Amino acid sequence: MRKISIKVIVLLFFSxxxxxxxxxxxxxxxxxxxxxxxxxxxxxxxxEEVIINLIDTYFTVFPVLVRNFNENTAREVVYCIDPxxxxxxxxxxxxxxxxxxxxxxxxDDFDLVTHEVMHxxxxxxxxxxxxxxxxxxxxxxxxxxxxxxxxxxxxxxxYSDKHNYSDGYRVTARFFLWIENKIKPGSIKQxxxxxxxxxxxxxxxxxxxxxxLDDLWELYGKNPVx
Ligand SMILES: [Zn+2]
Numbered sequence: 001m002r003k004i005s006i007k008v009i010v011l012l013f014f015s016x017x018x019x020x021x022x023x024x025x026x027x028x029x030x031x032x033x034x035x036x037x038x039x040x041x042x043x044x045x046x047x048e049e050v051i052i053n054l055i056d057t058y059f060t061v062f063p064v065l066v067r068n069f070n071e072n073t074a075r076e077v078v079y080c081i082d083p084x085x086x087x088x089x090x091x092x093x094x095x096x097x098x099x100x101x102x103x104x105x106x107x108d109d110f111d112l113v114t115h116e117v118m119h120x121x122x123x124x125x126x127x128x129x130x131x132x133x134x135x136x137x138x139x140x141x142x143x144x145x146x147x148x149x150x151x152x153x154x155x156x157x158x159y160s161d162k163h164n165y166s167d168g169y170r171v172t173a174r175f176f177l178w179i180e181n182k183i184k185p186g187s188i189k190q191x192x193x194x195x196x197x198x199x200x201x202x203x204x205x206x207x208x209x210x211x212x213l214d215d216l217w218e219l220y221g222k223n224p225v226x
Contacts, residue, residue, distance in 0.1 A: 032059045036076040043083040043100035050103050053110040054079060057147050061114045064145060065121045069192055073121050079113075088112060091119040109152040115142040122196065129200040132165070136172025137192055143173055159224035165217050178226050179216065183209050 028039040037058050041051065058077060066073045078095040085099045089112050096116045103109070118141040124134060142149065143156055156174040157163075163171045176188050187208050194200040205213045 038078045041081045043081050046100050050107045057110045057113050061145055062117050070121045089116050091116050111146040111149050111152050114146045124195045125198050128195045132168035132172050135168040136176055139169050139173035140176040178220050
């Protein structure tokens with residue numbers, strides 16, 4: 001009798017150990033409606049509300065992006081909050097590395113993960129197209145699908161004649177928004193699809209809008225209202 005109960009305890013111990021052994025001991029796992037988020041927080045001094053907002057943003061935004069852009073995306077993301085990291089945030093595979101230093105200085109910038117998880121959804125093959133399209137789409141998506149960009153002090157900059165579509169990030173995002181609103185709705189979804197399919201070329205813009213990229217930018221510069 002005694003022997004059996006020890007065996008059960010040992011078995012239980014190993015099943016628990018092995019089921020979580022892929023990740024560090026202090027990984028927290030969250031599951032909502034089939035979507036998984038694993039959280040590795042290496043900065044225990046970070047305000048809990050900041051973390052809760054990052055988690056909620058994932059569960060609010062990621063399923064919508066998967067549904068709208070790429071249904072083949074795995075329903076699992078890892079957040080790693082890193083006090084050593086000198087950047088703001090970056091993605092590698094399904095892992096989003098976030099600077100805790102940045103979060104402490106910008107506690108309401110939870111929509112930074114909207115940009116980052118879009119990179120997971122994008123999953124463009126190498127050589128898919130220029131980097132500024134990748135970053136422009138991620139910021140366009142942050143603008144359109146973000147939970148509360150204004151709260152995080154994040155906005156699209158006004159047009160300037162010093163800008164170019166190839167600046168990437170918010171400058172490109174604003175141009176993409178203009179194309180959606182003023183030229184042809186659905187273009188950015190098509191652009192994302194072309195990038196992921198590896199068929200993007202300069203000809204994309206003529207096919208999609210009847211204009212070259214340079215012509216579009218010139219027209220945008222004449223009346224950049226979005
Ligand atoms: Zn990015």
